[in-house]
Amino acid sequence: MENFQYCNPVRIVFGKGQIAALPELIPAGSKILMTYGGGSIFKNGVYDQVKTALQNYEIVEFGGIEPNPQYSTLMKAVDIVKKEGITFLLAVGGGSTLDGTKFIAAASKFQGEDPWDILEKGTPVEDALPLASVITLPATGSEMNAFSVVSRKEKDEKLAFYSTKVFPQFAIIDPQTTFSLPPRQTANGIVDTFVHVMEQYITHPVDAALQDRQCEAIILTLIDESPKIMANPNDYNARANLFWAATQALNGWLNVGTAQCWATHGIGHEITAQTGTDHARTLALVLPALWKHQRKEKGDKLVQFGKRVWGINGDDKEKIIDETIDATKKFFESVGIKASCAEYGVTDDVCRAVAKMIGDRNAKLGDLGNIGEKEVYEILQLCD
Amino acid sequence: MENFQYCNPVRIVFGKGQIAALPELIPAGSKILMTYGGGSIFKNGVYDQVKTALQNYEIVEFGGIEPNPQYSTLMKAVDIVKKEGITFLLAVGGGSTLDGTKFIAAASKFQGEDPWDILEKGTPVEDALPLASVITLPATGSEMNAFSVVSRKEKDEKLAFYSTKVFPQFAIIDPQTTFSLPPRQTANGIVDTFVHVMEQYITHPVDAALQDRQCEAIILTLIDESPKIMANPNDYNARANLFWAATQALNGWLNVGTAQCWATHGIGHEITAQTGTDHARTLALVLPALWKHQRKEKGDKLVQFGKRVWGINGDDKEKIIDETIDATKKFFESVGIKASCAEYGVTDDVCRAVAKMIGDRNAKLGDLGNIGEKEVYEILQLCD
Numbered sequence: 001m002e003n004f005q006y007c008n009p010v011r012i013v014f015g016k017g018q019i020a021a022l023p024e025l026i027p028a029g030s031k032i033l034m035t036y037g038g039g040s041i042f043k044n045g046v047y048d049q050v051k052t053a054l055q056n057y058e059i060v061e062f063g064g065i066e067p068n069p070q071y072s073t074l075m076k077a078v079d080i081v082k083k084e085g086i087t088f089l090l091a092v093g094g095g096s097t098l099d100g101t102k103f104i105a106a107a108s109k110f111q112g113e114d115p116w117d118i119l120e121k122g123t124p125v126e127d128a129l130p131l132a133s134v135i136t137l138p139a140t141g142s143e144m145n146a147f148s149v150v151s152r153k154e155k156d157e158k159l160a161f162y163s164t165k166v167f168p169q170f171a172i173i174d175p176q177t178t179f180s181l182p183p184r185q186t187a188n189g190i191v192d193t194f195v196h197v198m199e200q201y202i203t204h205p206v207d208a209a210l211q212d213r214q215c216e217a218i219i220l221t222l223i224d225e226s227p228k229i230m231a232n233p234n235d236y237n238a239r240a241n242l243f244w245a246a247t248q249a250l251n252g253w254l255n256v257g258t259a260q261c262w263a264t265h266g267i268g269h270e271i272t273a274q275t276g277t278d279h280a281r282t283l284a285l286v287l288p289a290l291w292k293h294q295r296k297e298k299g300d301k302l303v304q305f306g307k308r309v310w311g312i313n314g315d316d317k318e319k320i321i322d323e324t325i326d327a328t329k330k331f332f333e334s335v336g337i338k339a340s341c342a343e344y345g346v347t348d349d350v351c352r353a354v355a356k357m358i359g360d361r362n363a364k365l366g367d368l369g370n371i372g373e374k375e376v377y378e379i380l381q382l383c384d
Numbered sequence: 385m386e387n388f389q390y391c392n393p394v395r396i397v398f399g400k401g402q403i404a405a406l407p408e409l410i411p412a413g414s415k416i417l418m419t420y421g422g423g424s425i426f427k428n429g430v431y432d433q434v435k436t437a438l439q440n441y442e443i444v445e446f447g448g449i450e451p452n453p454q455y456s457t458l459m460k461a462v463d464i465v466k467k468e469g470i471t472f473l474l475a476v477g478g479g480s481t482l483d484g485t486k487f488i489a490a491a492s493k494f495q496g497e498d499p500w501d502i503l504e505k506g507t508p509v510e511d512a513l514p515l516a517s518v519i520t521l522p523a524t525g526s527e528m529n530a531f532s533v534v535s536r537k538e539k540d541e542k543l544a545f546y547s548t549k550v551f552p553q554f555a556i557i558d559p560q561t562t563f564s565l566p567p568r569q570t571a572n573g574i575v576d577t578f579v580h581v582m583e584q585y586i587t588h589p590v591d592a593a594l595q596d597r598q599c600e601a602i603i604l605t606l607i608d609e610s611p612k613i614m615a616n617p618n619d620y621n622a623r624a625n626l627f628w629a630a631t632q633a634l635n636g637w638l639n640v641g642t643a644q645c646w647a648t649h650g651i652g653h654e655i656t657a658q659t660g661t662d663h664a665r666t667l668a669l670v671l672p673a674l675w676k677h678q679r680k681e682k683g684d685k686l687v688q689f690g691k692r693v694w695g696i697n698g699d700d701k702e703k704i705i706d707e708t709i710d711a712t713k714k715f716f717e718s719v720g721i722k723a724s725c726a727e728y729g730v731t732d733d734v735c736r737a738v739a740k741m742i743g744d745r746n747a748k749l750g751d752l753g754n755i756g757e758k759e760v761y762e763i764l765q766l767c768d
Contacts, residue, residue, distance in 0.1 A: 001398075005396065005398070007394070008393075014387060207621040210602065210629050217601045220597050
């Protein structure tokens, strides 16, 4: 195991009716900017619950934060923060709204010329407005970490930043708010969670025994709970178990003292940029191909995964790896997500463009830094 | 799953040589009370490492905190804190030293007449000195929680308190410091960790799927790593994996939204009071008997545990439960701990005295509150 530090101060407030706890969690007298996305919170009742809970606070609303939140949109919110003297940010919705709000928090206190520097140049975040979230989508794990991904259309860029200053002060998770999710979004969240775990688990071996087991714990939970949710979207316990799994998949526990890959995400992001395919679907497409390509480097972990999680037996390592990849693809299909280039318009031109994007950035992806432009193209050739 | 809140702000600083990071972690100018126990830190080099790291701080030392730390001892430290104007407490050693230091932190700022009220009357801790630890024993999990257990000989009492004010600010864990532990203490730590997990796992079913899997993750890690440590006490990765498992077993993750038992601890504490038997050994003695007694209430979870962790197959529930109990006892024996009344001097008189102690307190132990004096005696009759 490698040396590490870990500290995660986010307060999780989990369960039925917890939105009503907001007044106990936000300091009295705060002037709140309530951020949200495309308006699903009006349909699922969350908007009304939040407004009722916060009736004794002054609230300014800022809706319309996009999936893949845009810099230009977020900077409009920064203007409002400054003009209105906002003291607290409350993101209500999914991971994109929360990621955008983390950027608003940092940009509002930024002392330099252009807050884009936080993303592009890695300028450290010295200060940020306090923020928190009512999170309604089990997927990104943003509710319990200090990461944010922001896009800038005019520059064709999608960049991430990390700062402990943008840890949410709390995250309210009421699994009931997910009952009304379209099946497509539920499935995307399941696959997103699954692949978050894989990026931290299927690496070269590091002998971090408990972290491996904790990765497997989340995957086994997804395997058990997903069919229940697909069959009955209002199954509270299954929804609760899924949400908790999604939160734990990216709150930092899984990768302390270990290696991390994230090549599937690196390639998937570019496919989304080229084709507009849902993030989770690009992951489902790339992951099996990446494993085929990296079967030597990731073979030991794939065998462990196959034996412990999919119950694959035997001594033939290559056969176990193949069966592990197949079992994973079948799981994605079980929630309605096909790993297929044809399905997502990933033509040879797209593959070349994706590889070139990574090559142009001189990126070397993966836990071993061995996946550059050439390898990305090879991996995409291995996709179904 | 039940509703819950979770927040754990402890910074974990894990790995080789991390004691040297102390000056980055303790505010400059702090006047430190360095607390420790019976002196093992002189033998394993930890004392020297701490003193070297903190050479630019003013340090007062307070050694001699006992296993089962005594109120009278701790109150002497409180006097020193006040007389010397101590501003930071650093516990160096095992869980008892840290538990004692948590009490010193709270008692030093206590405004009432007698700090014992914190333990006996549950008087809330309004303020506490900042504290942290260099923890050298994987067992109690005290390094990442806000619990403390303190004893008072003259009252024959061993009581616990909880306050977020006594969360350690950080915990340094260097697994190398455990290489020199006597095998008996290593084994005790393994069993203590094992039973901490069981108290949070083997309850009536609650449908908290991930928490169950996370409990199993820790136990599977103990099963894999313990023989390596018993064979080679200087196996760094195995020691690291064990320590991380011990910390995670009692940092609160496992029981969010679930039921908890703790009856084995309740009974075990009284056996220690009566016979002086090591804490972990009383747990190993009581746990199998408790499961036999509560096989109806805990049966479903015992079957799940047997199938998932011990690999027991079949359809005969009662047979699986018996085999699960046997496998657990065998694991304790594999690290050299026998579950035997004869071994620990637990005579019928002791059994009656233990049951009476619990009866006198009108305690009803267990996740269902169904274990009183009569049941405790029955359980002790079922011990080997």
